[in-house]
Amino acid sequence: MKSKQEEKYQALLQAAMKVITEKGFEKASVSEIVKEAGVAHGTFYLYFTSKNSIVPAIAEYIFEKQLEELKLKTANTDNIWDKLYELINVTFDITERYKELIIFCYSGLAFFHSFEKWEDIYLPYYQWLEDILNQAKEKGEIDASIRTPNVVKMIIGVTEHTAENLLLSKDHVDEQNVKPFKEDLFKFIKKSLE
The missing domain is CATH 1.10.357.10 (Tetracycline Repressor, domain 2)
Known part of the structure; x- marks a missing residue:
């Protein structure tokens, strides 16, 4: 069973892959990624230091x-x-x-x-x-x-x-x-x- 942290990380990763595939890296924003993942904006930075680190x-x-x-x-x-x-x-x-x-x-x-x-x-x-x-x-x-x-x-x-x-x-x-x-x-x- 996945921990809450692992679930959030996977949600962010899947969301980032989807948003980047649809919009491209430059146009994909952290805001769009967290919205797609269904997590708070600050949650992104608990797992990634920047958009580049994805x-x-x-x-x-x-x-x-x-x-x-x-x-x-x-x-x-x-x-x-x-x-x-x-x-x-x-x-x-x-x-x-x-x-x-x-x-x-x-x-x-x-x-x-x-x-x-x-x-x-x-x-x-x-x-x-x-x-x-x-x-x-x-x-x-x-x-x-x-x-x-x-x-x-x-x-x-x-x-x-x-x-x-x-x-x-x-x-x-x-x-x-x-x-x-x-x-x-x-x-x-x-x-x-x-």
Whole structure:
């Protein structure tokens, strides 16, 4: 059960994502965010130091959703290749679902000089994939000589870049156009790990 503080934080975060998606960051005001969240104006500042500080919180929310989906969809498989294919699918799905907010987060994090926060946001995701790769190394499914922390960042980086390059620059991309990219990306990652 969520505490009152967690409920208010989540209400503010959801409201901020909605208002920013509808109006853009510059036009979104703290007043509109708190009105949408149904909380007092001062409540915003109990959780965020400024409107700018919502940017890393939104990025963290998106990564938490992605990791939650990945854990759920890979829970019943021990096969590294199924897990990696699911990583690709979930990354593409999340990118499509949150594309306006992802674009905003990139520009917002760059503009407000918070790139150092990216590493903290990514840590649970990195750790999840590192654990999976280490287990695969122990089972002999992948090359035991790979440097897992480095490879984790490469896999996540190339997967996100491919999804974003395809999905963020276009208004609509259907699954028929996306599927070959997913398949080629999977082959590329698999070949690099064998």
